[in-house]
Amino acid sequence: MPSLQDELFPSTPGKFKIDRNHPMNRHFHRCFASTTTMFFWALFLIALTASYLSFQSFVDSGSRYFSVSWGGIQWEKQLRHSAQTHRPNGLSVLVTGAAGFVGTHVSLALKKRGDGVVGLDNFNSYYDPSLKKARKSLLSDHGIFVVHGDLNDARLLEKLFDVVVFSHVMHLAAQAGVRYAMENPNSYVHSNIAGLVTLLEACKSANPQPAVVWASSSSVYGLNEKVPFSESDRTDQPASLYAATKKAGEEITHTYNHIYGLSITGLRFFTVYGPWGRPDMAYFSFTRNILQGKPITVFRGKNRVDLARDFTYIDDIVKGCLGSLDTSGKSTGSGGKKTGPAAYRIFNLGNTSPVTVPTLVSILERHLKVKAKKNMVEMPGNGDVPFTHANISSARKELGYKPTTDLQTGLKKFVRWYLSYYGYNHGKPVN
Numbered sequence: 001m002p003s004l005q006d007e008l009f010p011s012t013p014g015k016f017k018i019d020r021n022h023p024m025n026r027h028f029h030r031c032f033a034s035t036t037t038m039f040f041w042a043l044f045l046i047a048l049t050a051s052y053l054s055f056q057s058f059v060d061s062g063s064r065y066f067s068v069s070w071g072g073i074q075w076e077k078q079l080r081h082s083a084q085t086h087r088p089n090g091l092s093v094l095v096t097g098a099a100g101f102v103g104t105h106v107s108l109a110l111k112k113r114g115d116g117v118v119g120l121d122n123f124n125s126y127y128d129p130s131l132k133k134a135r136k137s138l139l140s141d142h143g144i145f146v147v148h149g150d151l152n153d154a155r156l157l158e159k160l161f162d163v164v165v166f167s168h169v170m171h172l173a174a175q176a177g178v179r180y181a182m183e184n185p186n187s188y189v190h191s192n193i194a195g196l197v198t199l200l201e202a203c204k205s206a207n208p209q210p211a212v213v214w215a216s217s218s219s220v221y222g223l224n225e226k227v228p229f230s231e232s233d234r235t236d237q238p239a240s241l242y243a244a245t246k247k248a249g250e251e252i253t254h255t256y257n258h259i260y261g262l263s264i265t266g267l268r269f270f271t272v273y274g275p276w277g278r279p280d281m282a283y284f285s286f287t288r289n290i291l292q293g294k295p296i297t298v299f300r301g302k303n304r305v306d307l308a309r310d311f312t313y314i315d316d317i318v319k320g321c322l323g324s325l326d327t328s329g330k331s332t333g334s335g336g337k338k339t340g341p342a343a344y345r346i347f348n349l350g351n352t353s354p355v356t357v358p359t360l361v362s363i364l365e366r367h368l369k370v371k372a373k374k375n376m377v378e379m380p381g382n383g384d385v386p387f388t389h390a391n392i393s394s395a396r397k398e399l400g401y402k403p404t405t406d407l408q409t410g411l412k413k414f415v416r417w418y419l420s421y422y423g424y425n426h427g428k429p430v431n
């Protein structure tokens with residue numbers, strides 16, 4: 001005889017029948033109906049919670065415009081993985097502008113020695129974004145995750161510091177370029193002023209606070225005529241809006257050091273060049289034009305004096321950046337409040353041997369084995385300075401900084417990279 005259980009729950013699906021008039025069944029039906037209702041309510045609540053959570057992560061994932069794609073469990077996992085250190089006392093560094101020229105090289109060097117690195121970049125189109133994407137995939141091949149987002153996105157920054165405990169921030173994201181400031185002045189304010197403040201706000205509120213190393217510029221010396229340029233020289237005569245925003249950055253970082261106890265190191269880079277460089281810079285655009293048989297414009301100063309730059313090779317700059325991170329000392333603030341004095345430092349990172357622009361051109365001609373078509377033009381009043389020359393004794397003493405690559409050697413490496421990246425074979429494009 002089948003048991004009650006068997007009758008009510010036959011093993012064959014579809015044969016389930018309930019005799020509603022059976023007293024036992026009436027009782028069961030009431031119970032079952034309430035169980036079903038509960039079951040559906042539970043399902044409904046689970047669905048509601050799930051959609052709330054995914055909505056939250058969608059909200060998290062965007063700026064207030066709900067447009068940028070960041071956030072979510074998988075994204076956080078990638079962040080943590082990328083930030084993991086692989087050496088005792090390794091650093092965990094947030095590198096802003098990681099898909100930029102200096103950012104890419106610094107990120108790779110940190111990763112190579114076992115530090116954790118998370119990149120941040122907005123991939124803007126100031127110059128060819130495909131070069132930035134190529135740098136990103138180089139970083140990804142080395143296990144470095146680059147978040148696509150803007151410095152001005154405070155929620156994103158807060159989230160990054162929530163997910164990862166960064167010991168350091170290497171702040172290299174900026175609107176670069178001296179002459180472009182006349183075309184698009186607001187982009188300099190957006191990145192170099194507003195973006196910097198948003199980043200410092202996030203750093204000051206982080207617990208623990210990271211130490212900050214950031215890129216200033218040799219352009220802050222502006223119209224200074226005393227050579228070589230020392231950190232104590234006057235920097236109150238900027239010649240371009242770009243220089244003015246970098247100078248403002250030095251003052252802004254000082255206040256965050258003073259009020260909140262953030263450890264700050266500002267690095268005044270001197271015309272950095274090398275493989276994976278910036279296409280807007282003279283050595284890069286000259287190379288492109290010379291190879292394409294197009295003319296180049298070489299600016300000259302007053303009285304036909306050649307312009308000169310203390311061109312500095314990227315590998316030397318990277319050593320200066322790593323030396324700065326290693327010696328920065330801790331920030332002292334907690335819960336947004338300073339608990340003691342923290343380091344505030346500024347260093348020149350140059351090569352200490354200026355080279356004129358016509359000499360730069362003749363070195364390129366030699367390496368490319370092509371003669372340049374030169375248009376010599378008087379320097380327009382567009383923010384340029386006639387020369388730069390770094391005194392690096394402070395950096396040498398404090399960071400162990402010692403540049404070792406001269407322009408001839410560095411440009412040879414750049415040209416080799418350029419020809420291979422853009423598909424040239426013996427100076428001819430490969431079809």
Ligand SMILES: O=C(O)[C@H]1O[C@H](OP(=O)(O)OP(=O)(O)OC[C@H]2O[C@@H](n3ccc(=O)[nH]c3=O)[C@H](O)[C@@H]2O)[C@H](O)[C@@H](O)[C@@H]1O
Nearest residue numbers: 176177178217218219269270271281282297298299307384
């Ligand atoms: O070190 C710095 O402070 C700055 O170095 C470079 O600025 P700049 O030195 O002007 O570098 P380039 O734009 O590559 O110019 C180098 C030299 O070539 C000259 N030049 C540039 C472009 C051109 O078409 N012709 C030309 O003769 C410039 O006048 C300058 O003397 C970077 O672009 C800045 O972002 C950086 O902050």
